[in-house]
Each structure stands twice: as structure tokens, then as C-alpha cells.
Amino acid sequence: MTEMTGARRAVVSTPSDDQIRIVRDFDAPAALVFRAWTSPELVARWWHADRGSVTSIDIDLRVGGRWRYVMVASGGFEVAFHGEFREIVPDERLVTTEVYEGAPDDEALTTTTFAEAEGRTRVEILVVHGSKRARDMHLESGMEDGLQRALELLEELTHGMGPAEAP
């Protein structure tokens, strides 16, 4: 349904119980997107969003090579991810393992495809976890502490708002 929209918004879906799919279009050729995705100095500039500062990005871009991303979140604690490259097709496809070091027993397999059309590139990330539990934990990680707090607050608020909304 969303195939033709070319939206700039990241679209997240859950194709099955243990999967997460993220799709986003970029206004750049696949070669550049791939470069921004696999060059440590470039990854360091976009990967962390506003949630903290990146302290190290290691990428050994070859099959069997390791990658590791580390950031210090706003709360002062370190958040790190690592994995191994399983498949590399330059400008087209990357398959890697991915472990969040806070839950080292759950290894996911991530397939990222870069599909170029008319100078634009659609990136699709498919993350396959071993279980629904691990998948759900991953999804929940989207909410960092401040946001979590805000959500709890909003939940309290909306509980207080019954059908009698109008005074």
C-alpha cells in the first residue's frame, strides 16, 4: 500500500512475531547511502540522533568482519551494539548479526537492502530476532527514559479522561 508513496518518513512494521521491518526513502543514489551506512566517520554523524554522543564506531567491512557502535546516552550510561558481517554486496545489500550488549543472549539477523530508482534510494531493514520476546524488547527500546516517563504520565492523564470530555 505504501509502496508508491516515496515518503521521507520511516515506516516500521512487524511482518511476523519475531521481525521488525523499517523502510525509508532517501534522496540520494545507493552508492552514497551505502557509503554513509558503512563509513565509521559518517555513521558517527547520524546514528545517535539526539539521544547521546557516539564514543566509538568500528566497522570492518568484509564477510566475517566485526562492527561495534557505542554511544553514551543522555543519562550517562553506555549503550553498545555489535555484530558480524555475513554478506556484503556493495551499494545493494548487507547482512549482519546484531547484539545489543545489554541483552547479549539475543542475537538478531539484520538484512539491509539499498534499492535505487531514478537517483533515489529505498532502504529496507529487516531485523529477525530469535523470539517474539526479543523482538518486543527491541521495539520497546525505541522509548528512551524521558519518553517512557512522558508516556506513563500521558497514560495517567488519558485514564482520567472518560467519555464526558466536555465540561
Added chain:
Amino acid sequence: MSAMARAATTSDAFNAIAEPRRRQILELLAQQERAVGDLVELLGVAQPQVSKHLTVLRTVGMVDVRDDGRRRLYRVNGAALRPVHEWVAAFEHTWSELFDRLDVVLDELKKGHQS
């Protein structure tokens, strides 16, 4: 220019509630409809600041306003808060932030290629 447009797209419900003062305002408006003056008094914050926060909350649709004689009354829009509860939306938001940054990096790479 495009960077500014993108900054605007991230001004959604999540950013709106990330600000502690705005959460306070939502709390107060969830109790009952209130005018700006009521909020100024309850929060002990200057009116321009309160008005600024209300503008942000209205822009993302979390707060509605109606005219009541000479006063304008603000209230929480419950429907707008609902999507905020969904994890997928929160997760999507995290990725949207990352990708907005990636757009900036890509714009620079493209310029480097042209020159």
C-alpha cells in the same frame, strides 16, 4: 532550506511532550478547560512562555481551543494522545530522527560529488 523543513517534521507529539513544562500544562488541562491566565497563575510562569508552549501543543493537535466570550479556553485532545502509547510509533520516531540526520549527511555527500 530542506534542513529546516525536516526539522519541522520532527516537531510532533513526541517532541511536544518531551518538554517538562508542556507535560505540566497537559496535566492541568486534563483536569479541566483553562484560559492562559489560569495556567500562568497555576504554573507561576510568564504568559509569553505559556502561550509559546500552548502553540506547540496546538500545532501537534494535543490541545484544542475554543472561544468563550472574551476568553479562549484550552483543553486536552484525548484522541491525539492515543498514538503516543504505541511502541511501534515510538520506535518509528527514533528511526525517523536518525534518518533525518542521515539526510543531512547525504546532502553533503551529494554536494561533494558535484563540485
